[in-house]
Amino acid sequence: MTTRHFIIATAGHVDHGKSALVKALTGTDPDRLPEEKKRQITIDLGFAALNLTMPNGDKIHVGIVDVPGHEDFVRNMIAGVGSIDLALFAVAADDGWMPQSEEHLQILNYLGVQRAVIALTKSDLGRIDVVTNQIRERLSDTVFAESPIVPTSVRTGTGIENLASTIGSQLARTEPQRDIRKPRLFIDRVFTLRGLGTVVTGTLTGGALHRGQQIIVYPTNLETRIRSIQSHGNELEIAQPGMRTAITLPDLRVDQVKRGEVVTLPGQGAPSSTLIVRVQKPSRLNANNAVAHPLKNGSSIYVHHGASRVSARIKFGKTGSLQTGPERTAHLKLASSIFAFTGDRFVIRDSSERHTIAGGIVLDPDGGKESLASTVALDNVDSLLRATLARHGFARRETLLSKSRFSADEISDALKNLEKNGGIVLCQHIAADREFWEKLRAQAIGLIDAAHRENPERGGLDLGELRSALRIQEPAVFESLAADLCEDEFVRNGSVIARKSHRPTLPLHVQPMEKRIRELLTAQPFDPPSRKTIESDSQARQVVRFLIENEEITELAVDVVLLRESFERMKSQVAEFISKKGPATVSELRQALGSSRRIMVPLLERLDRDGVTRRVGDKRTLCRTRNL
Ligand SMILES: Nc1nc2c(ncn2[C@@H]2O[C@H](COP(=O)(O)OP(=O)(O)OP(=O)(O)O)[C@@H](O)[C@H]2O)c(=O)[nH]1
């Protein structure tokens, strides 16, 4: 029987008995700092483990993160509750619902926590019925409306076992975190251990980490190898998603890594600092409270994502602000990069760090100008793919939604299905919105046909010209488009693309010019006029280019052209002369052929390149290997 792993975190107002509860459940006092002991208050995150055996024998391992309740340490609290499976929410019987009960509830909601167990702590101090009603009322319009409430007292021991079994039965119904092979360890602690070096800990999500694996730390881009892995003191080969995980990174100094950074595998996309998001201030916020004030366009805020906190500026397009109630799309410009995925949730606090003012979800971690359609369902891979392609027109398959909560296989299967249904086009490395692709194809075909009409003497349209006319930045997209066109009616010849049916011809009105040029080149076939002389106007240039493309003219140098048949004749006369008379100089050959130095030098260089002749000193010999 395998053990399932889950993470829970405490939540609730200061002094409501969260740490005492963790100690009663696990035997571990999560308050480990001397300052915490002295002040009897939790300041930073504490950790403990709980092993549960269910009535049917199933085993559940729970990593517990104990958070501070004091309003000064909300920042630390948020770092502890990202990616948890369940909240252990404490409300003290002698105090009832208090400001940080409300604030922590908001934070859990913003981060999408779906399950909670409510511990009605200090039940020995009375008022169980009254406080139970109060809690029910406060939770009535939230996802925790039906969460179990368990009265507990660490003084008398009442309810502790019940609490453990309630946590167990809630987790038994919880799906373990998905393994999408995109591990992210949000670092919440960094320290050194003698003999081990730098250790970082965090909650692992999205995929497993293996001992010996090469990892990268974002946003610093430091790459290193995992020396060893522990979870709650046990050495492991592999840490699974949903585990509290400690990894040793002996090649990094302790001051090179800090809370908020992310350990992941290289090659999964990069961190970014401009994000498109959807944000909301819930309507339950009390209108008299500063927290409910509209969030103005351009405000400076703090964004809490994973275990990180980054200052940012929020923009809602040109105008507007975020009021309580409906969601809005916004752009975030962060002061430093984060490694966020589409679908990740985050919390927004004000710049004074006194209030939690909104929550949000990432639509596009790599910014951009436009936003995804507001109808997109972020938890549905098909919907997300269609919306992303509709927005960008196309994307490289390899990187499409790489920073999302879907595995590469899920994305690839969904793409194939969408292609079958006709909504998208897959071509080589590109996935494209069908409408976008059809338009692009039609535009390209229009340009090629126009080129055939305007320059019928040319082999086709230059691919570089086509690409810049279509304004395609990404080479892979252009490659895919060209390949798509060449699937049926088009063909690529060197650097041009043409209809398969296209046969280059000179337009009628330039045919007299063709005749004139042929005459010029035949009059003195081995010593014709320079190209400059021949190309007297644009029509002449058009003809020369046509004849070169059709291999009727041979281009020996920038200014030297010959009829091809003259070139062939010169070649065999050179060969004949040398084979009869032995190695010869340029001058000897020039005289023998009745040519000029202007023609002979580039001709012989060309014959050298073609492997017909070889230069030895100032003479040419024949290449023996060449069979003339
Ligand atoms: N009578 C009584 N006192 C309790 C109980 N649980 C905790 N306390 C006391 O309440 C005080 C605060 O308990 P903690 O567990 O430190 O509270 P906390 O919620 O962790 O506080 P922060 O982490 O600072 O927010 C301590 O003095 C505890 O002894 C209980 O069940 N009954």
Ligand SMILES: [Mg+2]
């Ligand atoms: Mg505490």
